[in-house]
Amino acid sequence: MTTAENLAQAVTPVVEDYLKTIYLMGRAHEQVKTVSLAERMNVKPSSVTAMVKALAEMGLVEHEPYYGVHLTANGERIALEVIRHHRLIELYLVEALGFTWDEVHEEAEVLEHVISEKLEARIAAHLGHPTVDPHGDPIPKLDGTLPRTATRSLADVPERTSARIVRVCDQDAERLRYVAGLGVVPGAEVTVTAIAPFEGPVSVRVGKKIHALDRRLAQTILVED
Amino acid sequence: MTTAENLAQAVTPVVEDYLKTIYLMGRAHEQVKTVSLAERMNVKPSSVTAMVKALAEMGLVEHEPYYGVHLTANGERIALEVIRHHRLIELYLVEALGFTWDEVHEEAEVLEHVISEKLEARIAAHLGHPTVDPHGDPIPKLDGTLPRTATRSLADVPERTSARIVRVCDQDAERLRYVAGLGVVPGAEVTVTAIAPFEGPVSVRVGKKIHALDRRLAQTILVED
DNA sequence: ATTAAGATTTAGACTAATCTAAACTTTGGT
């Protein structure tokens, strides 16, 4: 009994957060390493090891000690449910309650764990069963599929070419307000005017104005066309 | 150090639930007894004692051992904040998302602990700063005051007298659906046609129909006029 | 005035989730 290899603990909000983060870091199938998971979760690596062990016993992840962790089918299903909640809530807060896109992440971060399936359904229906959230992040469907989106970033657009912004992969409120202030939001048409060498800034024209964006920032902005 | 009389723990959802329940059971100032609190919270009396001790150390309640517990000003402030959240959320779910009044309690029970002040404000504004929830329960104001409501129940209305329903103090979904089915909802005009002796049923006419209500149920239905 | 029933508290254990410190494994550079 003291050996304590018994119990299937419940899917708590913390468990959901680990699964969601493993999914988002590993696109569900790559191995995710302990330290990077610890950084994203704001816990120490030893805490991750402990939790990963528990998740493995629950059959939600597979853990190859010293090499990393990845989700099982069950783990992925839960992760996608949580992500669906998160993105539906973000969109709902913007559409129904007048939040701005930089305000919704924190709120959704807690609400995602506590809304019932019934509330999820009402929100989805109220929004007309949307496919993307305010940042352009795709919303997983009820059946657990996640529509693929663009993978080309602003930094990959050839100079003197236009593209339409479809997604901004950033959840930092400050940066979201900054790019929104420049007109860089999903749906906007922009033209890349210059890409500086040595990982330098990417210049884009939005309407009549030209703005220089840090390369790493430009890489979080996904486009199509 | 082992004597462990140190730490101010945080105001967790569980702490909020205890404060809310103490408020609702004691109208804030009466002593609330351990066993009744334990029953309402669905925990054992010893758990209540432990928590009450912690709440007292946090300055949120005063505890007279063996005699009961009541809220301090700080405890009452938190309790009213949580109740405000609860009732705003219940009303919002009904008004904005098409829930029925029997569905909203469970949902509000968890959401009340996690919405931000900003979301609370948006919800209140969206509803036009309402004063009562779908059950007629008054919504505490931002300043921590709680409007007084009717105290006369259907069982106190003289026979052959009309009254307007203002509040149904019940959170059981089954019973709520039942009385709503009879037309007994806040705002409805009813006439008490008979009150049976020996704590017997109260008969009321709603529209053209007459229904007999159990005395205890009638006592949860508050009226004015 | 006593006592038994009922209510309350204490004592000690358990779980989920975290931490620090120490031990172990992998890997990349010479």
Place this chain on the structure above:
DNA sequence: ACCAAAGTTTAGATTAGTCTAAATCTTAAT
């Protein structure tokens, strides 16, 4: 091929909240 640095796991402690079982207090009935 070795070995130090980086990454990972183990060991053991801590906190919030709960439980069971035992001890203690209050009260109401005789």
